[in-house]
Amino acid sequence: MKLKELLAVFESYCPPSMSMKGDFCGLQIGRMDRDIQKVLFTLDVRPEVVQEAIDLGVDLIFAKHQPIFKPIQALTDQTAQSAMYLDLIQHDIAVYVAHTNIDIVPDGLNDWFCERLALQVTDFLSLTHAFNEQKLVVYVPQSHAEQLRIALGAVGAGLQGNYQATSFTSSGIGRFTPNEWANPTIGANNQAEAVEEERIEFLVKNTLMPTVLATLKQVHPYEEPAYDIFDLAPFSASSQNYGIGRIGKLAQPETLADFCQRVKTVFGLEHLRVILPPKQADWQQAVQTVAICGGSGEKFYREALQKGADVFITGDVYYHTAHDLQANQLITLDPGHHIEVLFVEKLLEKFIDWQKQYHWEVDFLASKVDTNPFMTI
Ligand SMILES: [Zn+2]
Missing domain, CATH: 3.40.1390.30 (NIF3 (NGG1p interacting factor 3)-like)
Structure with missing residues (x-):
């Protein structure tokens, strides 16, 4: 093949x-x-x-x-x-x-780490990709409206569930006065113009918007096409966020000592580097919420703190970052990059x-x- x-x-x-x-x-x-x-x-x-x-x-x-x-x-x-x-x-x-x-996609490496550690994933650690709907409203002379609707529909404007190229059109009058440097498709320089136009509305995914806009500018007959883009409230199933790393919860709290032992067993480690804030040097303390970013994820420790992690697991922790982790009271386990x-x-x-x-x-x-x-x- x-x-x-x-x-x-x-x-x-x-x-x-x-x-x-x-x-x-x-x-x-x-x-x-x-x-x-x-x-x-x-x-x-x-x-x-x-x-x-x-x-x-x-x-x-x-x-x-x-x-x-x-x-x-x-x-x-x-x-x-x-x-x-x-x-x-x-x-x-x-x-x-x-x-x-593979660190970001659902059912990817960080989910597999959580699975191995019996962590129920509740969230990603750090947002990387936000997919949401926007509304594009474009004004076009009636003579070119159908051509524009078809062209924008063909590059993904108006995708809604099982429907494509969905749009709504209303009619009105567009008014403008081209100045002396303009090169108007309709009308003349320094003369007020009124044109029968259509207002076309499409739902567009934010990821497709650059392509849709490029097509709009190519197909629209005006030198300065008029359009608006509105961010919509995240109401639809297609509005979804993705991120790197995961936050997971243990079904029952475990002592830090037991959890560290389990990390060693699960990843086949002889030794585990542990960064313990001096004020929290208690191996019997309970651990339940765990942030993990396999490989080299120390830069995401603030998100781990914000999201309420009891423990953060990541590899390649740098000496001075370890001091920052201690200062921020975040217990961190560094099992090495190779657990990947x-x-x-x-x-x-x-x-x-x-x-x-x-x-x-x-x-x-x-x-x-x-x-x-x-x-x-
Ligand atoms: Zn890596």
Whole structure:
């Protein structure tokens, strides 16, 4: 099967557009119309993983962390990193990345962490995507109204449940006086004009509004089309917010000591870094509301505080941030960035389900390389 067919299914669940601003998600190396027979899932793309992919005859590496993270100026064997890119290209191995979008989408990595920790998800940690309805009102001469209605309907204006291109039109008179520099479609410079116009109203999703406006400006006959955009109250099912990280609740409060022990067991950790505010150094205190952002989420600690977390779980906590966490009385557990390796197991499950559902003739494999660079001695 073609890579693009496989990705179409994945991206309908986890679109690249659901990533954090400025983050890269999607196909990083390779051609969309290539054939795919063997896919290897990994958290990181390291030279050892690329060697594994070469040995296994893999066509696609599916990773959480993008191998090309910094701009590259040369594609040679002079650094280990760029030699790895050359190996991938020479062995015709494509690389696809699902980075922050898999942290944000429902049924994504942070939900899987909560599932493992028996946390009932109640909210996301930090808002990233807000989808809401807006109302577009545009005024157009009657002669061009139908053409505009059709053009805007075709790019998503007026989507309402199972209906598309829905609109309401009323009639009236538009009045204007073009000044001497204007180039009016109707009327003359420095003369007051009155035109029979239609006022057309559409519901438009905020995410589609830029495309709708670009089309409006292209199709509308006036030099200065008149239109208004109104934000609507979030009343409809399509008004939905998405965010990174999760807030979850334990069914019953647990002692901090028991909860830490469970975090270690669930993620297979020998050691767990704990940041305990000096005033709260009590291992028997109750824990019930937990904020989690796998990977490197220390910057979201204020949201964890605002949302009433007893404990915050995130990796890569920086020394001075740990002092801030103490000062803000937020107990924080740092299980390391590598707990994200759960990505491999859970995505493999999803692709095997799709394989059965769509009768794909593709092998899906989990990398056996341990890419965790840290050990504790
Ligand atoms: Zn990560």
